[in-house]
Amino acid sequence: MTAPTEKYSAPLAKLLRSEITTAGSLLAALKTERDGLATLDEALINANVAAKEERITQLQAATAERLTFMTDNGLNISDYSPTDGSEPNQDSLGAELDTLLNELAKLARQCFDENRLVGQLLNRHTHFISQAIASLSPASGNRHSLTYGENGSINSTDNSQDSLLYPSKI
Numbered sequence: 001m002t003a004p005t006e007k008y009s010a011p012l013a014k015l016l017r018s019e020i021t022t023a024g025s026l027l028a029a030l031k032t033e034r035d036g037l038a039t040l041d042e043a044l045i046n047a048n049v050a051a052k053e054e055r056i057t058q059l060q061a062a063t064a065e066r067l068t069f070m071t072d073n074g075l076n077i078s079d080y081s082p083t084d085g086s087e088p089n090q091d092s093l094g095a096e097l098d099t100l101l102n103e104l105a106k107l108a109r110q111c112f113d114e115n116r117l118v119g120q121l122l123n124r125h126t127h128f129i130s131q132a133i134a135s136l137s138p139a140s141g142n143r144h145s146l147t148y149g150e151n152g153s154i155n156s157t158d159n160s161q162d163s164l165l166y167p168s169k170i
Contacts, residue, residue, distance in 0.1 A: 008073050009094060015066040016100040022062050023107040026055040030114035037121040 029052040036044035070076070 008075060009097060011069065012066070012075065013096055013100060015062070015069055016097065016104060019059070019062040019066055020100065020104050020107060022055060022059045023104060023111060026052070026059055027107060027111050027114060029055050030111060030118060034114060034118050034121060037118065037125065040125075 029048055032048045033045060033052060035041070036048060
């Protein structure tokens with residue numbers, strides 16, 4: 001890893017702080033989305049979608065800006081592991097930058113975990129809705145489903161031959 005000179009440390013720290021702020025905003029949006037899904041608050045979910053998408057776009061832009069700055073100035077942190085617990089060494093980015101990178105890595109993990117929880121809630125709700133629809137559908141194989149004929153009479157699907165394949169039964 002190449003250590004930044006004094007002239008690069010301050011701009012890099014500023015870029016990292018911007019990225020951290022944006023990642024924190026994304027984390028808050030993900031938590032709001034999770035809360036909305038957990039309580040089935042449609043208004044909260046809908047209001048948060050645009051905010052979350054905006055935060056994702058901002059975070060991608062901030063990350064791209066930092067990576068471009070680092071590449072343009074020959075700064076390399078590809079070998080840096082902020083979670084390995086090691087002390088900064090002579091090739092380190094410096095204590096402040098190490099702290100900022102650790103904070104950014106921590107926020108990235110939190111965003112990942114929160115996004116996973118949101119996905120699990122969405123899958124759970126989708127599965128529940130799919131089961132509800134299947135239980136109401138005569139094609140679901142549910143022998144206790146009821147359908148209504150053209151004249152409004154109730155047709156039970158107890159007989160396995162009640163289908164379009166057996167027109168004499170319709």
